[in-house]
Amino acid sequence: MEDTVIQADGLTKVYRMGEVEVQALCGVSLQVRRGDALAIMGPSGSGKSTLMSILGCLDRPSGGSYILDGEKVSGLTDDQLASIRNRKIGFIFQAFNLLQRTSALDNVELPVSYSNQPNDGRDRAAEALKAVGLENRMKHRPSELSGGEQQRVAIARALVNEPAILMADEPTGNLDSKAGQEIIDLLLSFNRKRNTTLLIITHDPRIAAQAQHIIRIRDGVIEEEAQ
Amino acid sequence: MKIKRVLMEMISSLRSNKLRTGLTMLGIVIGVAAVISMLSIGQGAQNSISASINSIGTNLLFLSEGSRTTFFGGGGFGGPRNLRSLTMADATALLDPYTAPDIAAVAPILQGNSTAAANGQTSSTTIYGVTTSYFTMRNETVSEGAAFNDQQVNTHARVAIVGIDVGTALWGQTTGLVGKTILINSQTFTIIGTLTSKGGTSFGSADNQIIIPITTARDRVLMRQGNNVDSIYVQATSASTTTEASTQISDIMRLRHHVAVGKEDFTVTNQADLLSTASSITGILSTFLGGIAAISLLVGGIGIMNIMLVSVAERTREIGLRKAVGARNRDILTQFLAESAFLSLLGGLLGIVLGWLISLIIGKVATALGTALSPAVSLNAVLLATLFSIAVGLFFGIYPARRAASLEPVEALRSE
Numbered sequence: 001m002e003d004t005v006i007q008a009d010g011l012t013k014v015y016r017m018g019e020v021e022v023q024a025l026c027g028v029s030l031q032v033r034r035g036d037a038l039a040i041m042g043p044s045g046s047g048k049s050t051l052m053s054i055l056g057c058l059d060r061p062s063g064g065s066y067i068l069d070g071e072k073v074s075g076l077t078d079d080q081l082a083s084i085r086n087r088k089i090g091f092i093f094q095a096f097n098l099l100q101r102t103s104a105l106d107n108v109e110l111p112v113s114y115s116n117q118p119n120d121g122r123d124r125a126a127e128a129l130k131a132v133g134l135e136n137r138m139k140h141r142p143s144e145l146s147g148g149e150q151q152r153v154a155i156a157r158a159l160v161n162e163p164a165i166l167m168a169d170e171p172t173g174n175l176d177s178k179a180g181q182e183i184i185d186l187l188l189s190f191n192r193k194r195n196t197t198l199l200i201i202t203h204d205p206r207i208a209a210q211a212q213h214i215i216r217i218r219d220g221v222i223e224e225e226a227q
Numbered sequence: 228m229k230i231k232r233v234l235m236e237m238i239s240s241l242r243s244n245k246l247r248t249g250l251t252m253l254g255i256v257i258g259v260a261a262v263i264s265m266l267s268i269g270q271g272a273q274n275s276i277s278a279s280i281n282s283i284g285t286n287l288l289f290l291s292e293g294s295r296t297t298f299f300g301g302g303g304f305g306g307p308r309n310l311r312s313l314t315m316a317d318a319t320a321l322l323d324p325y326t327a328p329d330i331a332a333v334a335p336i337l338q339g340n341s342t343a344a345a346n347g348q349t350s351s352t353t354i355y356g357v358t359t360s361y362f363t364m365r366n367e368t369v370s371e372g373a374a375f376n377d378q379q380v381n382t383h384a385r386v387a388i389v390g391i392d393v394g395t396a397l398w399g400q401t402t403g404l405v406g407k408t409i410l411i412n413s414q415t416f417t418i419i420g421t422l423t424s425k426g427g428t429s430f431g432s433a434d435n436q437i438i439i440p441i442t443t444a445r446d447r448v449l450m451r452q453g454n455n456v457d458s459i460y461v462q463a464t465s466a467s468t469t470t471e472a473s474t475q476i477s478d479i480m481r482l483r484h485h486v487a488v489g490k491e492d493f494t495v496t497n498q499a500d501l502l503s504t505a506s507s508i509t510g511i512l513s514t515f516l517g518g519i520a521a522i523s524l525l526v527g528g529i530g531i532m533n534i535m536l537v538s539v540a541e542r543t544r545e546i547g548l549r550k551a552v553g554a555r556n557r558d559i560l561t562q563f564l565a566e567s568a569f570l571s572l573l574g575g576l577l578g579i580v581l582g583w584l585i586s587l588i589i590g591k592v593a594t595a596l597g598t599a600l601s602p603a604v605s606l607n608a609v610l611l612a613t614l615f616s617i618a619v620g621l622f623f624g625i626y627p628a629r630r631a632a633s634l635e636p637v638e639a640l641r642s643e
Contacts, residue, residue: 058551059637079555086553097548097640101243113232114553157552 004067005164005197006032006055011064013050013220024050026220027064034164035195037188039208042217048201049169051217055199056089056167057081069164086115090158090196092187094170096150098142098157104129105138108156115161128156132186148179155186165197166190172207184210237565240538251534252574255619258524259578259612260585263604265520266611267586269513271602276505279599280498282425282433284365286331286466288473289496290321290459290480311484311492312455320479321461327475329468334361335456337441339449343393344410350396353436354411356444364462367438372405372420380440385447387411388420392435411437412448466499473497521615527574528619535567535627546631547639560632567624568617575616579609 013025024047032038042048053059054066057073066073069088076084085091090111098107105125112121129138132152142150151171158166168187172180184200184207191198200211208214216223241248292313318335321327337356342349361367362374375386387409391401398404407418416439425433445451463472473495480493539546546559586602593600 053637056551058640059635079557082550082553082555085551091551093548093640097544097551099545099548101239110549111552114549114555114558118232161553 003034004031005034005036005069006030007067008055009065011051011054011061011066013047013054013059014062024220025054025061028217028220028222029064030055030215030222032197032199034197035191036213037191037198037211038200039211039214040199040201040217041203041205041208041214042223046217047220048217050220052167052169052199052201056091057084082114086111087161088164090155090161090163090166092151092154092158092166092168092171094173096142096147096154096174098150098153100142103139103141104134104145104153104156107142107153108160111157111161121160124160125156128160129153131159131190132156146179147175148182151175151179151183152186155183155190159190159196162194163196165199168198168200170201170203172202172204180204180207233561233565236562237569240566241569247534248570251530252570252577254527254530255524255571255574255616256527256578256581258520258527258619259575259616260582261520261523262517262612262615263579263582263608264585264589264602265516266513266608267582267602267604268589268600269509269516270605270608271586271590271600272512273506273509274601274603275599276509277502280502280505282366283498284460284462285498286463286469287364287498288461288463288469288476289498290317290461290476291494291496292458293492293494312453313457313459313493315454315456317480317483318456318459320483321459321476323479326479327472329464329472329475330461331464332360332364332462334358334364334460334462335441336361336458336460337444337449337451338457339444341412341437341448343389343397343437345397345408348397350393350435352390352393352396354444354448355436355438356441356449357438358441361438361460364460368423369420370423371402372418374420375440380442383442383446384440385414385416385443386419386439387416388422388438389418390422390434390436391424393437394421396435409437411439414447469497469499524615524619528571528623531567531570531620532623532627535563535624536630538566539563539627539631542631543634543639543642546634547636547642550634550636551640556632559634560628563628563631564621564624567628568620571616571620571624572613575613578616579612582612 008028008030011025011028011030012023015022015024028047028051040048040051050059054061055068057068061074068084071084073081073084099110105122108125108128109121112118112124126135126138129135132155134149134152134156137145137149142153145153166187171183171187175183187198187200188210190196198211200207202208214226216226290313313335315335318333321330321333334357339354340351341354343352344350355361358380359374359377362369369388372388374388375384379386389404389409394401394404397409398407401424402421404418404421409416409418422434422436422438439448441456461472461476463469476495477491481488481491484492486492549559583604586604590601
């Protein structure tokens with residue numbers, strides 16, 4: 001059990017849209033070991049984003065149990081979930097989600113400022129930016145950076161609190177294939193060097209093929225698991 | 228989250244839309260400026276009314292004929308009949324050190340309107356027949372010449388002290404009047420002094436009057452019978468003894484006029500009562516003006532709420548991102564509350580400055596128009612306005628901030 005980062009059993013999620021109930025997840029069980037690189041694939045509306053939200057503690061499951069890095073997640077308060085996201089999970093989004101008003105350094109520092117040790121945030125943010133190769137772009141605002149560079153800033157932000165898991169939701173969706181491949185290489189290198197578990201949601205089979213495991217989801221259930 | 232970080236976030240967010248920030252703040256600026264200037268005008272009015280009441284003299288009581296009930300028309304029936312006039316003897320009796328230990332001085336007066344003529348001009352003015360104690364008690368000083376003395380009162384001397392308006396009306400000059408001859412009710416008087424100008428007061432011009440000895444006034448100008456006087460000014464020994472002095476006047480006068488308690492044929496008015504009545508009236512006025520001004524502050528607060536709601540809606544995705552990287556609900560709450568509180572605090576401070584400028588300008592305009600109104604910005608008004616504007620910011624900021632804090636991270640991230 002020690003090297004299991006994600007232990008999910010029978011996760012369900014039901015959305016209520018007016019009178020209609022929509023079953024987004026119908027009992028998903030999943031086990032991910034520390035240091036794994038996992039790709040989640042599936043058509044739109046298959047429930048892969050819902051699964052990612054629940055695994056990322058952004059949303060609560062309607063049923064089932066979920067243990068993340070040894071902590072039982074079900075039944076936690078909003079603040080406890082915020083703390084788990086802060087310490088254990090780094091998110092990378094398709095749309096980068098950088099704050100436009102502030103510099104790259106400020107963006108990367110943001111998770112540190114919400115953590116228990118907010119004081120050395122400046123140094124750690126600079127270190128993280130160096131690790132993604134942007135040591136010369138620290139003072140630039142997101143609008144002054146290319147798409148690939150912006151996603152690197154987002155990766156630095158995800159890494160700055162040294163999380164157990166990186167969760168990337170279509171990280172290359174807004175990039176051309178060359179910049180996209182660089183981002184995937186970067187994510188995989190952190191996965192190998194730092195033993196950080198990596199979850200990538202993607203449509204692209206070529207990207208998925210670079211992961212150790214691939215999970216295909218359809219209609220809220222895991223259709224197949226492949227090595 | 229560190230306070231410094233909160234402040235930096237706040238400033239960068241407010242700076243990102245300077246026009247909107249400025250306009251939102253303007254609502255609070257105008258509201259606070261209105262409150263400050265209205266309160267200061269109220270305070271100024273209070274000061275000038277108090278000053279004009281105090282210019283009558285200090286620790287004064289005013290004894291006049293008739294009861295309050297007849298004065299206000301309520302005592303037409305059942306009120307005292309056969310009113311006794313006040314007399315010189317009443318005035319003398321009030322100086323008795325045994326029955327009236329708290330009375331320092333008295334000044335009986337006769338008062339009437341008459342026509343003054345000189346230099347081919349005529350002017351209608353108020354004539355006061357007084358004794359020598361009147362001048363010190365009423366703070367009347369003579370700028371040129373001298374007041375009359377006891378001997379001139381005793382000998383019914385035909386001497387007059389005139390206000391400067393009389394000089395302006397008859398000779399077109401306010402100085403050099405001493406030694407001139409003036410006809411008052413066709414009687415010849417010599418001007419021996421000019422009264423120091425008190426300017427216009429809330430009770431009409433104090434400069435259009437002529438003061439003559441009470442004896443002369445009785446015999447030659449106002450033509451009164453016997454030793455009657457119209458009213459008596461009484462000065463208490465100190466501000467703290469005015470109430471006792473008032474009681475002593477009533478006791479002595481009841482005894483002299485043989486009337487029972489409740490059937491008085493005289494009225495004692497205390498200057499302090501007058502002051503407190505006037506100040507309660509101006510107090511109500513300031514509260515009223517301030518209250519109306521506070522409505523505009525409230526409107527400014529609604530402006531803040533409106534803009535903060537827009538801001539929350541615009542930044543939903545940012546809020547989702549912040550929550551995703553570990554911001555707790557209260558971090559988001561703090562961030563938005565800080566913005567609205569800062570907006571209203573800064574607006575409040577600017578409003579204080581603006582309100583202070585407005586009251587300065589109003590004071591200058593009032594002075595130019597010859598009204599004795601100098602608005603006074605009090606520390607209390609400043610503190611009140613500052614606290615109120617912060618409270619407005621927090622109150623109207625709390626709903627948008629709570630709305631932001633309660634957003635579900637997954638839905639906030641999905642919004643566009």
